[in-house]
Every structure is written in structure tokens, then in C-alpha cells.
Amino acid sequence: MIPEVGQFALILALCLSLVQGVLPLTGSLLGRPDWTAVARPAAAGQFVFLAVAFGALAYAFLSDDFSVRYVALNSNSALPVFYKFAAVWGAHEGSMLLWSLVLAGWTLAVAASSTRLPDPLAHRALGVLGLVAAGILMFTLFTSNPFDRLMPMPLDGNDLNPLLQDPALVLHPPLLYFGYVGFAVAFAFAVAALITGEVDTDWVRWARPWTTWAWMFLTVGIALGSWWAYYELGWGGWWFWDPVENASFMPWLVGAALMHSLAVTEKRGLFKSWTILLAIAAFSLSLLGTFLVRSGVLVSVHAFASDPARGLFILMLLGVITGSALVLYGWRAPGLAASGGFKLLSREALLLLNNILLVAAAGGVLFGTLYPLFLDALGMGKISVGPPYFNVVFLIPMLPLVLLLGVGMHTAWRSMPARSLTRKLTVPAIAALAAGVAVPVIWFGGASPLTLLGCVAGFWVIFAALLDPIGSLRERTVMPRSQWGMAIAHLGLGLFVLGATVTSSYSIEVDRRAVIGDRVSIAGLDFVFRGIRDVEGPNYQAVEGEFEVRRNDRLIAVLTPQKRVYRVQTSAMTEAAIDAAWYRDLFVALGEPLGADAWSIRVQYKPLIRFIWLGCLVMALGGLVASTDRRYALKARSANRERRASGTAVETS
């Protein structure tokens, strides 16, 4: 019964999304305010029904209703309750439901808070969001219905994929969806603006924090996924350039570009068509990611079970949504050109360069990810494009980007004399050079040119980011939140660059065969293999190794990596054991049993690896701080007051 309620709610949500999509858009073209006014109530209704549908599916999981096919395939009565709930989005069908729910949540937030915007713009944007939601809901209902029943009902379920039975992976998909789907807001406003052909700074100011929030969620989501891969896949890597990772990274890069170009458009009214294009691209790349992950066109570790029918449907969806937005862009963009000058040494020029490099980086990732598909589709052979390619190619735009970032932060709008810039940046530049050379040489006793460059770049960004906060604290001046946000986010990037450089340059990794009593010595530490025992989990059996880590016989940590076999899916999982400190991780993973108490083991020493995820969190924090800047609220409010006063806020404007 409950699943049927969910099914019905899902259908009603689709109907409401169609209402929300069709009426406001046609109404605004035909000048029917009564039609457009339906946008907000429809958005609210859609959210309520999707919440009901989601609740129904969650109930089916928690009550072990294996007559629902999706539950039977992805849960089991022995699965811990926490994971039963998380299993709602553990596979394709349910994750699409979550996708829709998150979209409805963003839409509701837009509906509730856009009262400060001129109504026609808000209504049209809600209409666009309604159409996107309708597409996604049709996809869910027609190709991936989570409420399909299974006859006869199995006695027990097939269990959740063991890879997903992990706290970080419970949060990873919702955060990613918050990010992906959040870019739909900027997309909707961009399309709404293109429909009339007017981009006023109003929506730009209003769209900025939304874009920042979406980007923030994506940042945390990606970082969480990277952290999960690090400790759960058992290899100790933190980024694999897997197509699915790339699919989430491309919208992140373009979203970062969008945040920066929005700054120029808000401040100077320039780059309007470029900003619009980025807003379309950020969300389109999110949809593209959904397509890549769920269609099976690329090989990936994390791909969902794929089905060409689903692939075709999402491809059509992508074609309609992105295609129509881009056609609209081709038609309206020429009219958006605005004049306004700036010099080579100006904030505008450096932000433009930032955009070009970020988009080139995203383009490079897209190109490398899709190249095997291009060749295959043309019948020109099968190749693999992996980390050795991306690691090289990604640095081409990224190194200049990071080096220019320190300059860009301290450049004034319009024009700036070179001399005042050099005066400001000489000290941090020298400090970065000194620290970037000293740290690797003193700590690790040597460095390759690329490592030195990476360390110097990392410190350069950190010092440049700290310049304004230090100045403001010393002179007791008040710095606006947005400036704090920028400083914090860039500080995070610097920490990330430093962490990534040091980890990739100085990690020590040993794979070997070990019997109980053996000792592996790396980085001045002894890892002693103490023993092995059986461990019983709720839905798995495991063997657990015990390793003591000693420095000069002083005990530093006891690590207990596991090798688990989950009972239902009988797949073996490696649970690495990690001793974490801010400056290094000690990592032990148990490999295969090699007979007679011998095991293959992997021992790693990973300096500064925590800086990678810490850097991401700090970046996201910067975004949060910046988005709470009071001027967004104030300026938006005052703009609307003026408009109301002058009586231009009529529905047909």
C-alpha cells in the first residue's frame, strides 16, 4: 500500500512540475499574470509530493518490504538500519528520486526567497526549473521507477553494495546532488534572462550566492568522495581521474569560473553573455555527468548498472535542455554586449584569465574523458586515457592559474599601476619562495623542480590570501564578508595545492608479502605484523590484521586493517587502517592471503595528505562566508523597493 502511495505522489509531482513549467512560461509570453502566478504554489506542491514519495521509499526500506523490486535488490534484513535508510539512494532508481527531491528543494527555496526579485523574472526562472524537473521525473517514472513491485516476493533482499556501506558514502551522493542540482538555479535564471534578452545586474547579484552554495556543496561532496576512495578502495590514492570523478569535477571547475565571472558582471556589467554561457555550461555538465554515469558509454569503477534505454532518455533530456538553452543563447547573446574598458593590469583582466584557464582545464578533462569514446565511435581503435595523461595535461592551465591567483586577488578594478602591485606583493612572493624551497628541502631532504614549483605555488597562494585579513586585523578596519570569503577560499586552495604536491612527491608505499612477526620499515617507522584474527560483523565476516607502528621501539599506533566478505553479495572488501595526524597518515591495507600465515600487505606513509581534504573544506567555508555578505540581501532588497516604487514590476514587463 505505502509504495503505491509513493508511486501516486511521484505521478502527482510530475503533473505539478508540468504545470509549474508550462503555465508561467506561456503566461509570461501571453501576458497572463493569473497563469504565471501558479509558479510558486506548484513548486511548493511538487516538493511536498516528492517528499511523500521519498518517505514512502524510505519506509519500504526500513520495513524490509522486499516486494518492492528496488528494495529487494538493494537491501537485506541484516543490513544495519542506518544503511537501510542510506540504501534509498544507493542505486540508480532511488538516487534519481533523491535528485528530483533535491531539485524540488532548491526550487522551493528559490520560490520562497525570490519575492525580492521582479516577479516576471522569478516566475520565468521557476518555469524553467519546472521543465527541468518534469524531464527528470519523466525519466524516473518511465525508465527507472523505484516503486515497481516484484512477483513473487523474495524472502530476503540482495543487500546493499558493500562498497556503499560506509558513513562517508552515505553523505557523498546527497552532497553531490545538492551541488549539481544547485547549478540548475543559475541555469534557470540565465535562461529566463535569455528569454527576454535582458540581463540586469539584479539577477546577477541575486544569483551569486546560489551559485556559491551549489559550488560549496559540490566541493564538499567531491572531497568526501575522494576521502572515501582513499580509505575504502584500499589503494591509498585520493584521485583516480576515473570518468565518474571527472564527471563531478567538470561542473566544479566551470562553477568556479562562473562564480568569478559573476563578480565581474555584478561589479561592472561586463561579460554578460559569457556569464550566461557559463551558467548554462555548469548545469549542462552536471546533466552530462548524470548521463555518463548512468548510460554505460564509459567504463568506470562506480558506474551504475547501465541500460541503453536510460542512456537514450537522458541524452534526449540533455539535448532538449542544453540544446534549447544554447539555441536561445545563440539568438540573444549578440544583444548583450556592453561597453566598458579595463587595462591589462586590472581585476577584470585577471578574472577573465582565471575564467579562460578554468574553462580550459574543464575542457581538457572533458576531452581526455571522452576521447576513447570519440575514437571508438569513429572506429579508430580502443584506447585508455588515464592518470598519466591527466596529471600532465591538467597542470598546463592550472599552474599559471595558481600563480596568477595571488596577483588577481590584489588587483584593482579597471586599472592598476604595476608599481603599487609590486610594492604589495614583494613580501609574500619572497616569503613563498623561501618557504616553498625550505619546507621540502628541510623536511624531506630534496625536491624535484616540479615539487619545488608546487610548494612555492601553494605558499604563494596562502600568503597572498592572508595579506588582506592580516592588514585588516592590524589596522582594525572592517573587511566585508565577501572579501573574507575570498581570502578563506583561496587559503583553502593554497592548502590543497601544498597537500597535493607534498603527498604526490613524498608518499612512500610498500607492497609486500609478510608473515606474522615481520617488520616493514619506512620513513623511520617500523610496522610490525602482530597477528591475524577473525571478526564477525552484522552482515559480513572479516579477517583482521594487527600491526604495531613503532618509532625507535616507542609505540605510536596499533592499526587493524580488515578484509571483509559480505555474506549476501560475497564480495571481498578491503578496509584499510589509518593513523591520521595533521602532517601525515600511516596507512595499512591487507591484500590477498598468500598461504601459511602469509599475506600481501600494503603499507604507506602519506605526508600532508590531510591538507587535500582540509583545503577543500576551507574552500567551501570561504564560499559560505562570502555568500552571507550583507550586501546581497541589502542591495537586492533596495533594488526591488525602487522598482516597486517606480511601478515597473508589472507582470508583462
Next chain:
Amino acid sequence: MLPLLGLPVMAVEDRTPFADAVLEQRYQALIRETRCLVCQNQTIADSNAPLAADLRRQIRQQVADGASDADIVNYLVTRYGDFVLYRPPMKPTTWLLWSGPALLVLIGLLVFARVIYVRSRQPLDEEPA
């Protein structure tokens, strides 16, 4: 993820590092750039698949026997094709792949130069309202 299959007979793999650090480094570099075809998105260094173990053993043997990196890559490619290499080989079909990202940056810089040329001749207007 391991496929839902039975497991073949595993030979005990020799995992002791090479005594010669240079050989060890070459061996590690090779297995870290070789794609495991069974599991498809892992290198043979990371994979527990039996085929990956066999390939590691072959590569280890050949490194020990004094084969060059090019010999070993060639050994892999004649058997499994270019798909086995995570570092795509340079050949006519991959020229675009390798030059693409640099071309993108180059195009971007040309656009940048053009924009600066145009904008720096426009008046630096006052703050828009």
C-alpha cells in the same frame, strides 16, 4: 569490486622488492600505468585479479631479465592492444588527444589578447549605478 565468480588457482606471488632500486622503480612505474582488463578501471598494481597478478609476474620477470620499458610496453600492446596502456601512445590517432589541452589554452590566450586589445581602448567608465 570482484566479480561474482569462483576464483582460479592462485600462484603465490613474489612480492619482495627488487634489490636494485632502479629496477624496482621501473617495475612499479610500469605496473602503475598498465590497465587491468578484467576489472577495467584499476591498474594492475592495484588489482587483486588473478590476471593482474600474472601480468605483474611477467613484467617483474622481464624487468629482471633486462628488458627495456619499450620492450615491455610492446609485449603488452601486441597481446592486449593500446587499451592496456593508461598513458596513451603517441600516434596519429592520439595527436589530437595530446595536443588538445594545450591548444585550448592557446586559443584562450588569443581570445584574452583580443579582449584586452579592445577593452583597453575603451573608456574606463564610472561605477555603474
Next chain:
Amino acid sequence: MWRYLIPVALFVTLVWFFARGLYLDPGYVPSPFVGKPAPAFSLPKLKDPAARLERSDIVGELALVNVWATWCIGCQQEHAFLVQLASSAGLPIYGLNWKDDRSQALRWLEQLGDPYVASGFDASGDTAIDWGVYGAPETFLLAPDGTVLYKHLSPLTREIWSREFLPRIAAVRGE
């Protein structure tokens, strides 16, 4: 202004590739040996460890080489069809028994029937690597001169047999 249409042009190209990609299998790796001579090998026979099965034994007529093992689920699925094929296809089937346990493999052939003229016993997996094998079951079709005509991955079925193998066999036999 044509330059504002660049994005939509790029996007259309991309969609065209994706549409084609939907009908391709990204995980299928074609054998580099197709059109080339089958690799040389020499293995002890499964049923008679003292005797050897070599490349020269299997060239001279159209032949199938089937990679199998008792640990491989797909091999179980296709086995009955192989047994059928052995009596009806009019060409010899040779087995490459990959990283298996000899006694288990012998028991399997006894119980399920033996479609193979002979099976080579590849305990180390080196011959399988030489043949570019990466997932059993795999089936190679060899021309009389020893050229690899085709390699099929995944269990053989009648449908695959008539779609992929029969036309190639007919072409060689000049039918």
C-alpha cells in the same frame, strides 16, 4: 554573429558522439590478433600431462580455440552448447584450460561431456597472456593457415554462433 553559435555547434557534435556511444560497448577490447597469425604455444595436454598440445597441432583446418576453466561461471553456461557444437559444427574445438585445477577440470569434462579434441593445461596463465586472454570464456576462430579470424568474449550461444561465426566460416569455405 556566428561566434555565438559555436557552443551549440560543439554541443550537437558531442551529442552525435554520445548517440553513437550508446550502442558501443566501452568494456569490449577487440583482440589485436584478429587478422594476424595465432601466437605459438606449447602446453601439456589436460588429459595426458606427458603429451603436448602445440600450435602446429591446431593449424591446417578451420578450428575453434575455447578458453575455459572450472572456476568460470560463463564457461558453465556455454558448455552444453559447446558439446552440441562439437558434433554438429564440423570443425575441431580445442580447449585452453586456464589456471585450473587438473583433477577438477577432468571431473568437469567427465560429468558435463568433453567437446574438445584436446585441451592444453595452462597452469601459469602465461599462454593465456600470450593469446591476449582477459576473461574466460573466450572463443577464437582460426583459419586453416592459423590466422585469427575472430574472437568472441562471453558465453557462446546459438544466436551468437549464427551471427558472428557462421558467416566467417562460410567465407573461408567459399560457400
